[in-house]
Amino acid sequence: MTLKRSVRRRQKPPFAQRAKDQCRKFTAFMFSNVGIIMLVVIYTIAGSFMFIAIEGKEAMVRTEKSNKEKNLLALKLWNISCCVSNVFNESSYRNLVDREILAFQRKIVKQAQKGSGSGENPWSFPGAFLYSLTVITTIGYGNISPRTSLGKITTILYAIIGMPLFLLYLSNIGDVMAKSFKWIYAKVCLCRICPGVAKRRLLRERRKTLEMIRRQELEDLSSSSGISRSSSTKISGESTTGTNFTDVDIDVEAVIQAEPHTVIVPLTTCVMIMIGYILCGATLFSRWEAWGVLDGSYFCFISLTSIGFGDIVPGTQVLRNSKESIVEVSFILCAVYLLLGMALIAMCFNLMQEQVIHKLRSIKQGGTDEDVDISVSPGRNREDRDRNAV
Amino acid sequence: MSLRRSKSLTRSQGSLASSSIRPRHDARRQVKDCCRKFVAFMCTQVGVGALIVAYSIIGAFCFISVETQVNNTTTDDVAILRRSYALELWEKTEHLNMFNKTEWMFEMDDVLKSFQDEVSSAIKNGFDARTPEEIWSFPAALMYCLSIFTMIGYGNIVPKTQWGKGLTVIYATFGIPLYILYFLNIGKILAKTFKILYRCIHECTHDKTEDILEQGGYIPQKKVIVPSTACLWVISFYIFTGTIMFANWERWSYLDSVYFCVTSLCKIGMGDFVPGANFYNDSITSQQTKLAINFVYVLLGMGLVAMCYNLMREEVKVKLKEMKEDLKLCLEDLRNRFTGICGSEDYEEEEW
Structure with a gap:
C-alpha cells in the first residue's frame, strides 16, 4: 500500500513543483550547517586568491626596493673606504661606517613597522588565507596588511560582506554544537x-x-x-x-x-570547556612554535576574544628557518583552531544563556520577592548581551 | 530559607499591627529603594559610560606602572649588534684586496643582508627604538585599554612583560562584559532617540491629509520602522566625518583614513594605521587632546553601530514575518491549485 502510494506520489508532482522542491532543499542545505561551513571556507579561499592577486605584485616590488637600498648602502661604504677616509685610520673609518649603518637600520625599522622587513613575500596562499580569516572574524592581527589602495578598498568591501556571513556561521554552528553537546552530556555524564x-x-x-x-x-x-x-x-x-x-x-x-x-548543562562546565580549549591550544602552539606556555595561552585568549594584537603570530618562528611547508601548515593549523574555537565559544554562550534563564525562572517561581528579581535581571541581561554580541 | 520566613513573619505582623511597625519598615524600604535606584542608575547609559571611562583610566595607570618597571635591554642589544657589524666590515676591508670592487661589494652585501635579518628579527622580538616610558604615555595606555575591551586590538602597543600579559587577560575578562553592557545600553537609547527623530521628520515631511482623511482627525501612534538605508546613511556620515578629521590631523590620505575608520568600527583593528603614531612633530598637549578625541570617537562610533544593529534587527524581524506570511499564502494557493488540477480523489494524499 505504502509502496504504491509512494510511486503514485512520485509521478504526481509536475515539473515545476519538483524544481521548486529541489530549489527549496538546496537553499535549506545552503543555509544549513554544512552549507554554511562550506560557504565560509570558500569565501575565505576566494578572498585569499583575490588578495594575492592584488597585493602580491606590490610586495615583490617592495622587496626589490629594499634590495636596491642595500646595494646603495654597499656602494656608499665602498666610496667611504676607497675615496673619502683614510683607510688606515680605524676609528674614523668606524665612525663613518657606524653612521651609515645607523641610517640603514632606521630605514629597516620603519619598513618593518609598516610591514614585513625581512624581505620575503608575505602574500603566500596560507598567509593570505589567514589574512582573509582575520578580516571576517574581526580579529585583525595586522601582521600582514594591504599596502595598495585597491587592496584597502577590497578589504573594506570584503569585511562588510564577510562579517554577517561569519556571524551566521557562528549562530548556526553554535546552535548545533550546543544541541549535540547537551545530548552527549545527558547520555554520558548523567x-x-x-x-x-x-x-x-x-x-x-x-x-x-x-x-x-x-x-x-x-x-x-x-x-x-x-x-x-x-x-x-x-x-x-x-x-x-x-x-x-x-x-x-x-x-x-x-x-x-x-x-x-x-537537560541543563551547568555553568562551570561551560567555563571549564573554554579554559580547557585555551590551555589545549596553548600547549599545541607552544610545542609547534617554541613559545612559552604563557605566551601560547596569551595568544589563544587574545585571538579567541577577537582582540588580536598581532604581536605573537604563528609562523614567525619557523619563518626564520625558511621552511615554507612548515609555515603553511602552521598557518592552516591556526585557521582551523580559530574557526573551531569561535564556534565553541558561541556554543558555550548558548548553553550559559539557557542556564541563566532557567535559574531566573526558578527564582521567580520560588520567591515572589521583587528585590531578588531586580538584583538578578542585570546579570541575565549581560549574558544575553554576551551571546548577542558573539 | 529562614530569612524568607522571617520576612514573611514581619510582613504578617505588619498587617496585624501596621501602625506600630510601619516606620521601621519604611526606613528599610527607603534604603532598599536607594540601593535599587543606584543599581538602576549604574545600569543606565550615563552610569555605564562613566564606569567604562573609569575602568579604562584605572587600566591605563595599571599598565603604565606594570610596563615601565622593566627596562628594555633590546635597544642596547641593537646598538651592540650594529657596532659588531661595523667591526666586521672593517675586518673584511682589511682582509680583502681593496681594489677589487665587485668582490668587495659582494662581501659587503652578504654582511648587510645578515645585519638586516638580525635587525628585523629584533624588531619582531619587540625592539622599538623607544624606551618604555616613551611608549607608555598616558594617552597611549588609554588607547591600549580601549583597544582591549572593545576587542579592536590595534597591536601598535603590546605588553612586553609576563605580568603585563597576565594583566591583559584579566583586564579583558572583566572589561569585555562591561563593554557589552555599554554597547547594548547605548544602542538601545540611541535607537530610541533616533526613532523619535525619524518619526518627527517623517511626519513633518509626509503629507498628512491622507491620514487625516482615513482616520478622521486623531492619528494613532502607529509604529514607524526606520528603514535600514537611514541607518546606513547615519553610519556612512559618521565615517565620513571621521575620515576628514583623521586625514587632516594625521596627514593620511583620504583612502587610508576611510580604511582606518571602517576597520576600527568593524572591530578588525589591523593596526597599520593608528592615530597618535604621528608623534614626532606635535606638542604633547595637542597629542593628548587628539588621543582623547580619538577615544571619544571610537566609543561613540561603537554606540552608533549598536544603534544600527538594534534598528536593523527590528526591520529584519518585520521583513521575515512578512516573508513568512507571503510564503504561507503562496503554499496555500499552490495547494488549492493542486487540488483543482488533480481532482478530489487525491485530496487526502495531498493532505499528508
Missing part, C-alpha cells in the same frame, strides 16, 4: 544511557535533599520557642515532604524519560 543506574542515582539524590530539608526543619523547630505559627509551618512542611515521597518514583521516571534538550 548516565541516561542505562536507565537503571540513572534511576538509582536520582533516587539517592532526592532522598538526600529530603533528609536535609527535614533536618533543617527540625533545627528550626528546636531553635524557635514553641509559637503556634511555627508549629503550623512545621505541619505544612511535613505534609509537603510526605507528598514528595510518594511522588518521587513518578518524578524520576518523568525526568529519565525527558528529552535530552531539557
